Amino acid sequence: MKKQIILIIVIVALMNTFFGCVNSYSSERSKKSPNIILINIDDMGWCDVSFMGSQYYETPNLDALAKDGMIFTNAYASASNCAPSRANMMSGQWPQRHGIYTVGSSERGKNNTRKLIPTKNNETIPEDNILIPEVLKKAGYITCHSGKWHLNNDPTTKGFDINIGGNHSGNPGSYYPPYRNVHSLTAPDDDYYLTNLIMDKTLEFLNTVHDQPFFLYYSPYAVHTPIQPYKPLLEKYEGKPTWNGQNNPNYATMVENLDKQIGRMIKQLKTSGQLDNTFILFTSDNGGHYGVTKQWPLRSGKGAYYEGGIREPMFAYWKGKIPAGTKSETPITNLDFYPTILDVAGISKPINKVLDGQSMLPLLTKQSEMPHRPLYWHFPIYLEAYAKNDTTTFDPLFRTRPGSAIRYGDWKLIQYFENNDFELYNLKDDLSEQSNLAPSNPEKVNELLELLEKWRISTNAPVPTELNPEYIPN
Template structure:
């Protein structure tokens, strides 16, 4: 009889402890892993169709999650895209439109005086890591930051190599613009070192949920091959305009580093309670990689400059093997992550994105909504005589763009030129329908002008006295 009682007590205690552990695990907020690759194009990964670049680790995670085929960055180059994602707000609200000066290219080619660019994120803009830290998350930034001098000023507990620098200067020592990281050997690749330190952080986090913003400088220029991978890609056949062997080694190496991170999360038992978002900050550099059939690349507001590879992964919450054609944007990440973490929206905080949590977890359809881009600036051309942009001198001239449903419209401010495309029929934006669809132009233009008024988006009108027309 005593044996039976003891056995019952042991069973009860064991059940209670096990149930307590289970409840503790269930109640613990999920870890958040936000992966933001620099300058990776829409088709620079296997899960978006590339047959030249090899990304097996990224592809495997994408296959187990939800892939988005119409995912966008809120800007077509580094700093403004990152500012939009971290603030959850369109560019007019924070004033970061480009990198450095907005007067890019030769003055004699610029008809308008562009809007002055804000090079730093305003201090009063409450960023995503700040809210997560306030809610009890341990926060880590790994790689490129680009929004102020130190990400520790913006809600991160740990900073691995982040500053206001837009690229490293070199991926081999000395890293030049990343002096805070010391290489263990004379030829240690920067991307590998950033991941080494990110993994150290992951292993050290035990009691608190974590947020890690993994944003490697790669695959941004300078294009410097990972030496042990180069011969393989030099022997590969070009695919769909993709043929840069050095760049391909950088893509594969980023994939390898992400594979290392996923492996550590599995090994430490953290992966099952981790929500993962993967995206790039803007389109691929058109002089280095192609996104065909998308038009143009980084710095342009054609699809090649703003459409991104994206997936979301969350075991037990997101059903794997799904593809969504719903247009989404990195503006949606901030409110989505708060929903995932169970954090209420901060009082007074303006979100220009929408939480995609119901779409991810319940496959609820989102209502059609307009997506907007505003760029009252100039960006000089990367590629000489590039015929994919509006003109060969600039990737971008001052203007705005929007997408609603299948329709995409671009308005340029210099001469009020309008371009209208049906992306369902013309994903390559080859056929400007503005003259054939005047009613659609007026409908979209009215929405765009209303949006600019509501957000205080500046429209440059002052003529540049140094401009020389049709030289």
Template structure:
């Protein structure tokens, strides 16, 4: 059910409490931390102040980050919306759920595709147990707020409540009638969607009482369409460019998301819930390269260079995570699922494969994780955003079919069409300018061997059929 009016919301929550309170109501359950997972849409690695931006203004996000642990090497498990969110919610690599892109895998012109791409799965399989389903079963009140993008009804995938969630990947419009978000009704003709989603989110927080809750806050912003928050536009129109960032309209959307998160934190603080709430902050993929830049990272959304997969990230937990701390350990959003279970004291579901690891020892600075490879698998095509974009492998596609692996400082990308290999030392070359594949054949053999073993283990499909339309 979608939330429209606060009065209706309160009645709905009353019903949920009446049927769930008998499941678990012990003091142990009430002591479990509330969990908020903030997943901004298309926000790049340097689109926030805590990652160095001097153009976008994000004081609320920055303050929260400063009171938690910031991760400088945090990754999404895919470089565009749907597969990234599928990995986050399932805790699994793309090869396990089969969601590789948005819509069809036959992107771009057929004559430019040498291989027939793997068929894309557009909906999360019903038998894949997601984070909210586990938490709901354990007695958490669960709410999805904003973009869902993995099925038509998030209420069927572990959420007691959905605020504006559907299979839609963007709202169509941030001004009424919101087009792709028809179930959220505007209170006035010019009410901004991001603000309205937070209004309804705060209604949810008002209604949970002392039950532990899980909030997946994933506003459609700052995804296209780029529609400015009109009151904020003048301050950015004359603001000096910084590091390639100069889009005033986009900047208003970034600042407005920050303002909404400020409202969320204030509500938690005023209600006394902040003391027992864990907040994860991240983005689903890199920034749209035609709109924002992440320099020195190469490229942006849809690419498997760092600009497409490295994300801004921090975790806040008052009294449990030391404020002002930072970690350079490479982590993946796949780690969120086991970390959340660890924090809540919930066992892993039977027969569930989790490809990440709990980073709780890192967060509490009580131990280190063993170095492990991180993988990306994209056996499909994704056409270029920007004409003649020199930051991608070629000007026609943001990426062609391939896999990538990072281990330690080294990152290797293998493309399937011609078995092209790119090798980078990220410690020395974060911008991925110097391909070291020819000069480091032993490292290439090592990483390709790791990729081959991983693809075999996960049954990752590799396209081999030639496309007869290819020219």
């Protein structure tokens, strides 16, 4: 009997030791594995936030968070419209590796105005392409997608444990009930704004995670069209003086309300103590809609490969790791997010996974600078203009025609495939891209073109050459 009692005591002691070790390991892992939040706003332009200089839009919560981190003044989306930009960011790869070049068909605009047959577009991310949430989930993170997805019908098939409102839709259809394209969310009343409901659900998720590290991809449909005002804020902006071409009160309410929702999230993270161990990246998927908002002095907007279409507001926050109140002029791209997030989480790159960006973590923590490198864009597709006679785009009919672009240092070259046209700009001297220096500086054109051609060959980037028999020259 005594032996049995002693044996039971020993077993209990061993179990307590074992579970104590497990709990200790879990607690230690929780301390060492930071929470990660990736905020990707839809169609928010470079100057659509006050921390980037806007005196029309008001974003006090984002301003405060950005002030406590590092702001990037030369941050880029890797594509000028939403689906390819999001696919590039989530896969860490240029579009020629996964085939998503645009939204919907690559044959946009009138057929008889397209000289070339564009490269066929892939509308969904390939199943075998390993995305950020898949890697994090395998490493023990609980993962949540919140808002717009746009890469297939269901984000839970690509590494997310929880999906809040995400599907293949590129816009919500309506921010007021019924949310036409967001069938999975039900409004609590007939006037409940979608951006607020998405944050409600996001906060519910955050309330469920404590010991386990989490990855939150917060990607609200805002501030994409339709431009529907958040009514409680509308009076504030009606009659507010124009600043630098920004004067749309309906859009301004959407921006400020989005900021308020992010403020709710930050407040809850502070209250729970989670913010101290949370790494945050903030950006937008492409430039602002030029018919709605302006990014002057940047040229054009969403869909164009001028600076207004690809340069984004961006900051990174990580208390105690990223020095507060810092700015960086280093050119970075959302392709850099994948390797950065892996570094932050202490996770190795998946075997055989090609990553086209570079980790920003040494730059963020002031350990070293990013290497001097070219940034590339490839768009073998057509994207029609929003409005006739828009002089900010390549021509009045298209925001972009098939081509590629490179930025290296202060220089930027755009090559169009139809007639092998070139545009060369020195961004240091001409941020608004008004003076095409290609005719007067053929040496720089050839230097950048050589880099561009080598890059296309090394990545098997398709270059359309087949002529469209229906084309009618203007």
